[in-house]
Amino acid sequence: MTTTDTIHAGYTPAGSTALQRVPQTRHLATEIPGPRSRALMEERRAQVSNGIGAQLPVFIERADGGILLDLDGNRIVDLASGLGPTALGASNARVRERIRTQLDRFTHTCFMTTEYESYVEVCRWLNEHTPGDHEKRSALFTTGAEANENAVKIARYVTGRRKVLAFTGAYHGRTHMTMSLTSKSHPYKTGFGPFSEDVVHAPVPTSPRDDAGSVDSFLEQVRAALVENDAAAFAAIIIEPILGEAGCLIPLPGFLAGLREIADEFGILLIADEVQSGMGRTGRIWAIEHEGVVPDLLVAAKALANGMPLSSVTGRAEVMNAIHSAGLGGTYIGNPLSCEAALAVFEQIDSDGVLERATALGEIALEMLRPLVGAGNGVIDVRTRGAMIGIEFGDEDTLVPSSERAKAVTRYCHAHGVLALTNGVHENVIRLLPPIVIEPDLFRDGIQVIIDGIRSLDGPGS
Ligand SMILES: Cc1ncc(COP(=O)(O)O)c(C=O)c1O
Structure with a gap:
């Protein structure tokens, strides 16, 4: 992680002079969630129906390209795009x-x-x-x-x-x-x-x-x-x-x-x-x-x-x-x-080459994550179609799903400033829907955190 950031031109489409305003690097200013987000979560609990869930309880100040900047100054790598919609970044210039x-x-x-x-x-x-x-x-x-x-x-x-x-x-x-x-x-x-x-x-x-x-x-x-x-x-x-x-x-x-x-x-x-x-x-x-x-x-x-x-x-x-x-x-x-x-x-x-960028993200994810399949940490499959990516956890021999492993890695990612989400029929998949415009190096950084989280699990998947 680096803290020496330059303002990043990011995905600036032809004909647009607008710069992306949030530095495109991961940065932890506090623990996650930080104090301001925790205080607002109290207020949320007091005002918002409990029926509305929260996967990562941080409150966002700005979002750009592949980064969510929270109210505590944490820059979180966005591998979810708001459940898919902000494929071209959450403050896309032309939009x-x-x-x-x-x-x-x-x-x-x-x-x-x-x-x-x-x-x-x-x-x-x-x-x-x-x-x-x-x-x-x-x-x-x-x-x-x-x-x-x-x-x-x-x-x-x-x-x-x-x-x-x-x-x-x-x-x-x-x-x-x-x-x-x-x-x-x-x-x-x-x-x-x-x-x-x-x-x-x-x-x-x-x-x-x-x-x-x-x-x-x-x-x-x-x-x-x-x-x-x-x-x-x-x-x-x-x-x-x-x-x-x-x-x-x-x-x-x-x-x-x-x-x-x-x-x-x-x-x-x-x-x-x-x-x-x-x-x-x-x-x-x-x-x-x-x-x-x-x-x-x-x-x-x-x-x-x-x-x-x-x-x-x-x-x-x-x-x-x-x-x-x-x-x-x-x-x-x-x-x-x-x-x-x-x-x-x-x-x-x-x-603007959006389709090619999506394909390239899938290739990066496969190259980095495939070696983990069956390698002793309970990853039983990695699949990608472009920027739609699933990492499945379970017993490496029987394929019995393990939601505990998926959730443990997701928690690790959140604590280290990466927004990845658990889903799947058995809650045993980390599903990634990164913004298609995320910078490849930032995407690699996010994937590396996932890999570190997987490696931090003990023993073969069961
Ligand atoms: C495949 C699919 N269909 C439908 C929906 C529902 O869309 P919305 O949440 O906009 O109603 C979703 C939302 O996640 C979805 O993934």
Whole structure:
């Protein structure tokens, strides 16, 4: 760690003179959390519902590039991007510029009452940049869960069917339908039922437990789940092309293509939930592109507007246009500030090497972390698709998950100024979603802290 910092130009896109203002180095000024954060946590406990969790209880003063600066002066390496959205950094110059300009014009009209051009432009970009060269239409919303709700509404409307097939480990949001689609109970569903009886879950083949030869048998399980539950009653199959909350699980090659075939066979719409995996994070704009599969509906959010609330559903024109006028909507859909932020994101994806940067981060992570797999500290897998990275902990022989190890390493990271998060079906994965614009050396420093944390664990994983 160095404390001799220069103000760092960081990710300064072409045409912008704005400098990033927070030095891009890790620095501990106090223990973490420091005294000011601890005092504010007391206040938080007195004012904020206990139902809202906190992974790292520090209060942020500023954030830039790959650094979160807290109120105690600690500079924490950000390997989470606010759960994925701030892929281009939390104070991206072009995003700020566009928002500032829009702020002086208007902040809201409601697109369903009077129109503004940026909403149309965001839809145009999505129609042009989502998989498939068929004619498309888009609709913008606010959150990922809301967009998933709408994708299901659209699929039900056009098929006249009710049921939806989702997958074990899936996370699709916290509204009622999306809780039903989500498979993990705690903390997302506990006590919040009843859930939709129209949702059926099937397993997904992923490494390290399943081998490439098992894809066909998993597809057979999908087919069986549909047939057993009346295949003609299914409106949609919804899948995350990479299962983020399940621990960055990557479906084995061929599984998504197999789902496409099954969906076609039974007249079911295939929905790709790219809320977490989309917008360049995996080194392609959409994670489903790695498999060459074209979904009927694609849902985006999170990095779509780099932290401003915006989500979208894009699909075949005939599907999206089938809905009667005013059948879809909401007061805040496609907020104009968020749309401007999205347009700034698109400019950078189109011209600033964002995809290459995401790919390079994945390569750095693999190179540094792969040697730890099976090396005696309970790391059983490291997987990356660009800047979507999972480090899985368990018994090295039996693969029995170990959440204790994942949590111990996460605690070590937090104490040493690195924000890494534990997740996974068994809470045994450290999932990294770094800002794509993080400087490679800072990213290496963050990964090295994770490695030190892993090495500090005793004995073989069990
Ligand atoms: C794959 C996926 N779908 C949907 C959601 C829900 O998005 P939001 O929190 O914006 O409602 C998330 C959030 O983590 C997600 O990762």
